[in-house]
Amino acid sequence: MKKKTNKDNPKTSTRNLVYAYLTIAALLVTATALVYWINHQQLQPSIGYSPDEIERPVEPSLVCMVNDAYMGKPQIPVPVNGKTYYGCCEMCVDKLNNIESARIAIDPFSGNQVDKSEAFIVVTNTQGAVTTHLRKTKNNPLTQNL
Structure with missing residues (x-):
């Protein structure tokens, strides 16, 4: 079988x-x-900034300093205490006039506070429209020739 x-x-x-x-x-x-x-x-965007993420410097007048966003066109100038800041709308103008923290940024390299009207502003490559405010110093290789 x-x-x-x-x-x-x-x-x-x-x-x-x-x-x-x-x-x-x-x-x-x-x-x-x-x-x-x-x-x-x-x-994914990185969490911190490194020198090779810096793309290009931009004119402060093209940046909304409340949103830290590169707008690509002139923004509304906001004079405060003899310094000029820039906002994209009336709400941002109001914040720049009344809220001191809207006028301050943190330098990602030193961790120190920097006044946005005196900062060296660059567009980072994380989404292309984000700006970083750097304090102008002799020790910072990115800003020493300014």
């Missing part, structure tokens, strides 16, 4: 085929998730 093998059983063949398809699908999902995760990690 001939013994039946698993190869001859149609249920086993179908089950093996389903397992093979499920394994391939799982591998594809895993590979897709891995590629997405790798690309997503590269697009």
Whole structure:
């Protein structure tokens, strides 16, 4: 009498085929998730600033100093205590006039406070419109020639 093998059983063949398809699908999902995760990690902005993130200096008049955003066009000048700040709208003008903290930034290299009207302002490459205010000092290689 001939013994039946698993190869001859149609249920086993179908089950093996389903397992093979499920394994391939799982591998594809895993590979897709891995590629997405790798690309997503590269697009995340960094938490701090380093000298190679500095792209270019900008005119202070083109920056909303409340939002720290490069606007690309002249903003509303706001004279306060003999210094000129810039805002993009009436709300920002009001904040610059009345809230001292809106006129102050933190230098990312030294950690010191810097007056935005006296700062060296650059656009960083984190989203292209974010600005960083740097204190002009002789020791800062980015601002020593200003």
